[in-house]
Amino acid sequence: MTANDRTPTGGHSGRSADERHGAPADVDTGPADGHVERRGRRTPRPGPRRRPLTGSLLARRVLGHGATYLVLIVAAVLTLGPFLFSVMTALTSTTQFAQQGPLSIPAPPVLENVVGLFTSPDGFVTPVAVTVQMVAVILVGQMVFSVLAAYAFAQLRFPGRDLLFWVYIATLMVPQVVVVVPLYLMLSEMGLRNTFWALVLPFVLGSPYAIFLLRENFRGIPSELMDAMRIDGAGTLRLLWHLVVPLNRPIIVTLVLITVVTHWNSFMWPMVITSGPEWRVITVATSALQSQYNNNWTLVMAGTTLAMLPLVILMVLFQKQITRSVGDATLR
Amino acid sequence: MTSRRPLLGWMLIAPSLIGVTCFLILPVVLAFVVSLFRWDLLGTRSFLGLDNYTSLLSDGALLNSLLVTALFTLISVPVSLAIGLVLATQLVRALPGSAVVRVIVVIPWVCAPLALGVVWKWILQPSVGALNQILGVRIEWLTDPSLALPAVAFVAIWQNVGYISLFFQAGLSRIPGSIYEAARIDGANAGQQLWFMTIPLLRPTTFFLAVTQVVASFQVFDMVFALTGGGPQRRTQVIASLIYDEAFGASRLGRASAVAVILFLLLVVITVVQHRWFSRRITYDMS
Secondary structure, eight states: OHHHHTOOOSTTHHHHHHHHHHHHHHHHHSSTHHHHHHHHHHTTOHHHHHGGGHHHHHHHHHHHHHHHHHHHHHHHHHHHHHHHHHHHHHTSOHHHHHHHOTTOOOSSOOOHHHHHHHHSTTSSHHHHHHHHHHHHHHHHHHHHHHHHHHHHHHHEEOTTHHHHHHHHHHHTTOOHHHHHHHHHHHHHHTTOTTSHHHHHHHHHTOOHHHHHHHHHHHTTSOHHHHHHHHHTTOOHHHHIIIIIHHHTHHHHHHHHHHHHHHHHSOOHHHHHHOOSSTTOOHHHHHHHHHHHSTTOHHHHHHHHHHHHHHHHHHHHHTHHHHHHHHHHHHTO | OOEEOHHHHHHHHHHHHHHHIIIIIHHHHHHHHHTTEEEOTTOOEEEOTTHHHHHHHHTSHHHHHHHHHHHHHHHHHHHHHHHHHHHHHHHTTOOTTHHHHHHHTTHHHHSOHHHHHHHHHHHTOTTTOHHHHHHTOOOOTTTSTTTHHHHHHHHHHHHHHHHHHHHHHHHHHTSOHHHHHHHHHTTOOHHHIIIIIIHHHTHHHHHHHHHHHHHHHTTOOHHHHHHTTTOSTTTTOOHHHHHHIIIIISOOHHHHHHHHHHHHHHHHHHHHHHHHHHHHHHHHHHO
16 A cells, blocks of 8 residues: 555655655654653743753854855855846947956946847847747647647546547657657658748647646546536536636646746757748847857847846746746646 | 546547647657668658667767766756755745745746856856856866866756755655654754655655656757857767757768667656666655
């Protein structure tokens, strides 16, 4: 029983961790009464035990917090440092950068690099537009088709369902880099190379990962609610839109964020399947900028800053959902 | 209760089934097929049998990439898990101000590895790079053959620790404080608590992270592409870089597909083995 319960598919991680809490306490004290006894003893005398210790306890507390703060500050500085350099350089004029090097504080901060990024013919206007469109189309498609499929897997019975779901799970093991060459050949054969459709087609019809996560959540919908709506004559689409989706808003928000981050940042596939500036996405444009203006770091840093800024803002705005999404992703 | 509606079920699944079949299953099958051909970007092709595999083995390209990828994984995964855990133990203490740090450390994770790679490429430049200027040295971080791979691994660790710490924070918050209280009364110090309680109790989290991080690091591409492009002397040519270079650099799609097939089989084996290994360990501990 225990072996099965604790098979760490991650899906059980929450539960198994809970189960295991008891284990060490039981093991080291033998029967649980040791635990109870301690509790009982502790309550009556909190005052007298604390007072004599105040001095050393205080010192230890400050020291403990000091070490914690040291770790936190080092982590924050090391994390933010590169971003700071990137932004600083982006705001430094080319001449100041050439004269004073990378550590100089922009005096005065200039926007010439950012402006240059947008005014040059192979600048960032097209890539930003292409990326936004690509992410929007993939997002809508993946959400709609994944919700439909997840609902069918979770709430309907039809022949082949379980086998098919197993196939979907198996495809989670297929990484992008393994399929990039055959996908390139297929879409070239279809005449779609260097088109917008090539950017979105492989992803727009739904994602097995999203379907898997949604199915887990959709299974928990109380059937009384569904039945009640069905009896009222609601069709499947109405049921989905008015009941299933609102009930599962948290996981859907999580998936929206994951999808936006993944596809805003995607690089290999867009680089391979497009050529030239027409359908260049922002990551490919950044890479091209770096190889084209090899030593013009002020311009290149303006490009990287621009590529990262939208997601950093998104991250700060949706920090709660992103933090929570970790719990959802563990279900995998 | 689920309801029995075959036609509706298939209709709802149809779009994603087309997607999965055409853009995941078919390409994997096609990768096997293409790997048996000499096939270039212009479309000319001739059947070779297993020649792509034998040539990959004999000219050392595959072995080199496997070693580079394994080394990258062996550096980046344990280090980022260890740092992530330490960071998490400090963040869950929830001192004033730690909420801000919790957000800050995850920022690199949402950024494009490609863009971060470009930023770090600049920071690590020998002459104009910020790092060498701060340290007052002139180290060729990305072009010295013995430093390039550790440097790339460092940047990957830098990007991932915050994200990894999120999982450990979630795992830590599920451990009730009462058992630490009990341990403290029994005289266990902080080190003992970490080693004998926290780490064993976090095993499900660690397992999940180890599997996903190893699998992810076997697929790393963007960051390597931006930082080194696979050089110097192929010292950072990970498997994905080899696939890209063979296919779109050397126009050898057959050879690239052979590498892809090997990577795919390797990932399947890694996933299965890790799963077996960890479940046995946990079963053993619990018995």
